[in-house]
Amino acid sequence: MQKDPPGRARRPARGKGSTPAPELETAHRPRGPRPAQGRPTRERILDAAEKLFARRGFHGGSVRDITQDAGVDVALVNYHFGSKQALLDSVLTRRSEILNAERMRLLQACIDKAKPGLPTLDEVIDAFTHPLLNRSGRGGPGWKAYFGLIAQVNNSTEFGGVIMTKYFDPVVRVFVDTLRKILPDSDPRDVYWCYHFLSGALTLTFAETGRIDNLSGGLCRSSDLDSVHQRLVPFVAAGFRALCATPSRGGRRSKG
Amino acid sequence: MQKDPPGRARRPARGKGSTPAPELETAHRPRGPRPAQGRPTRERILDAAEKLFARRGFHGGSVRDITQDAGVDVALVNYHFGSKQALLDSVLTRRSEILNAERMRLLQACIDKAKPGLPTLDEVIDAFTHPLLNRSGRGGPGWKAYFGLIAQVNNSTEFGGVIMTKYFDPVVRVFVDTLRKILPDSDPRDVYWCYHFLSGALTLTFAETGRIDNLSGGLCRSSDLDSVHQRLVPFVAAGFRALCATPSRGGRRSKG
DNA sequence: GTCTATAAGATGATAGAC
DNA sequence: GTCTATCATCTTATAGAC
Numbered sequence: 019m020q021k022d023p024p025g026r027a028r029r030p031a032r033g034k035g036s037t038p039a040p041e042l043e044t045a046h047r048p049r050g051p052r053p054a055q056g057r058p059t060r061e062r063i064l065d066a067a068e069k070l071f072a073r074r075g076f077h078g079g080s081v082r083d084i085t086q087d088a089g090v091d092v093a094l095v096n097y098h099f100g101s102k103q104a105l106l107d108s109v110l111t112r113r114s115e116i117l118n119a120e121r122m123r124l125l126q127a128c129i130d131k132a133k134p135g136l137p138t139l140d141e142v143i144d145a146f147t148h149p150l151l152n153r154s155g156r157g158g159p160g161w162k163a164y165f166g167l168i169a170q171v172n173n174s175t176e177f178g179g180v181i182m183t184k185y186f187d188p189v190v191r192v193f194v195d196t197l198r199k200i201l202p203d204s205d206p207r208d209v210y211w212c213y214h215f216l217s218g219a220l221t222l223t224f225a226e227t228g229r230i231d232n233l234s235g236g237l238c239r240s241s242d243l244d245s246v247h248q249r250l251v252p253f254v255a256a257g258f259r260a261l262c263a264t265p266s267r268g269g270r271r272s273k274g
Numbered sequence: 275m276q277k278d279p280p281g282r283a284r285r286p287a288r289g290k291g292s293t294p295a296p297e298l299e300t301a302h303r304p305r306g307p308r309p310a311q312g313r314p315t316r317e318r319i320l321d322a323a324e325k326l327f328a329r330r331g332f333h334g335g336s337v338r339d340i341t342q343d344a345g346v347d348v349a350l351v352n353y354h355f356g357s358k359q360a361l362l363d364s365v366l367t368r369r370s371e372i373l374n375a376e377r378m379r380l381l382q383a384c385i386d387k388a389k390p391g392l393p394t395l396d397e398v399i400d401a402f403t404h405p406l407l408n409r410s411g412r413g414g415p416g417w418k419a420y421f422g423l424i425a426q427v428n429n430s431t432e433f434g435g436v437i438m439t440k441y442f443d444p445v446v447r448v449f450v451d452t453l454r455k456i457l458p459d460s461d462p463r464d465v466y467w468c469y470h471f472l473s474g475a476l477t478l479t480f481a482e483t484g485r486i487d488n489l490s491g492g493l494c495r496s497s498d499l500d501s502v503h504q505r506l507v508p509f510v511a512a513g514f515r516a517l518c519a520t521p522s523r524g525g526r527r528s529k530g
Numbered sequence: 531g532t533c534t535a536t537a538a539g540a541t542g543a544t545a546g547a548c
Numbered sequence: 549g550t551c552t553a554t555c556a557t558c559t560t561a562t563a564g565a566c
Contacts, residue, residue: 078333178483218478227434256516257509
């Protein structure tokens with residue numbers, strides 16, 4: 019139920035092929051000060067929004083901060099995206115599509131490789147986590163910021179349920195279904211809760227808060243995502259095996 | 275280095291015994307409209323802040339929203355706490371002290387019980403997680419909101435490192451030290467990372483976003499914290515065992 | 531597509547009466 | 549300890565010139 023911006027197109031049509039040539043300073047541009055660096059305004063805004071939303075949250079990063087960081091005019095957020103909320107949506111969409119495609123590709127690859135059998139638990143968990151941790155660690159500052167934002171969204175009462183569901187759960191369903199095939203005796207509820215634990219452990223990693231650095235006296239570094247990945251996969255796999263190897267009807271382990 | 279509020283005490287002295295009697299409407303109060311329900315203004319503000327910070331984040335919950343929800347005047351936040359940031363600090367302190375005390379008590383109890391041996395992994399993890407999940411599930415709406423806030427703070431780039439360290443790491447250190455005694459052959463880095471995974475899985479649970487409800491088609495409910503606890507302890511314990519049973523020098527499992 | 535200018539209201543914080 | 553009133557600034561968003 020968003021207010022409809024009167025008398026103007028919400029999203030200007032944009033042929034994907036018509037991306038402006040990356041020239042720096044040419045002849046006569048009407049007035050524009052900074053479509054600079056050959057990066058289109060739209061992308062500049064997305065980059066800055068990603069960075070500031072990650073740093074200070076959706077409410078903490080203002081449209082003014084964002085446009086200032088992007089080096090473009092304040093009004094251009096509303097011109098290109100329609101509203102601040104719609105800007106957040108665009109930020110999340112941009113990279114989630116890339117990630118979802120890669121995750122599906124990797125999952126399918128390890129399923130195919132194992133045929134006519136099934137892939138191992140570790141292989142599937144790896145296909146699910148590696149695209150994310152790898153890009154956060156090696157994809158550059160944009161990806162790093164994106165995952166920092168995901169970390170906050172996932173744990174947010176306000177956004178967690180809707181946004182994560184919308185952008186990631188289609189792929190998560192395929193992932194969970196595969197896991198259930200590998201763990202045929204499991205109670206489906208156990209599998210879902212194990213996925214939940216994986217999600218929490220993974221997204222806290224994205225936040226790179228530096229807490230573990232302090233806690234461990236420098237032994238561990240938040241930014242060392244390879245070390246995390248090396249450990250996250252066997253940690254989670256062991257958890258899945260502990261809970262999902264048996265049917266566990268009627269509740270496990272009552273306490274007290 | 276916060277600005278020093280000129281010419282006024284930042285925190286008015288407050289004898290703990292002098293809590294006003296819980297009368298509803300008596301004779302002649304000078305002008306006050308709502309110290310109502312026998313709940314002191316300070317507490318009313320803390321309750322409302324907790325609720326709104328949990329719902330919309332620190333930046334998303336305004337001082338005006340908070341005081342309106344508390345039914346008190348806007349100016350009273352600055353009178354009682356000095357600033358919005360200081361209000362957040364007070365919100366976090368209030369319940370963390372209770373939790374830390376209970377966690378230490380439970381941990382010590384299971385250490386004593388096991389003497390001259392050591393407690394089990396499951397017992398220690400239970401002592402660490404049960405006070406939180408139990409209060410979130412049965413402590414009432416104030417506790418529920420508090421943990422929702424913790425969920426966001428833990429995954430926040432802005433606050434995660436400083437705030438979690440300040441309020442919880444003293445107890446976490448004791449916890450980790452105990453775990454290392456139980457897992458004498460482990461690489462300390464593995465133990466820290468396992469704690470990190472536990473922290474992520476636990477705090478995502480606090481957020482109760484409803485995502486798992488949707489994903490599981492209603493099989494799991496975010497609000498069913500007993501089910502989570504039942505599974506979290508063995509999940510995490512299995513993860514610890516998988517990683518921390520061996521010294522693992524020189525990095526485990528290289529991938530590709 | 532980008533700019534200037536501004537609307538219309540929200541924000542954190544303070545001074546001073548009571 | 550609580551109120552009224554207000555400050556100075558920031559907020560998202562829009563209208564219209566170029």
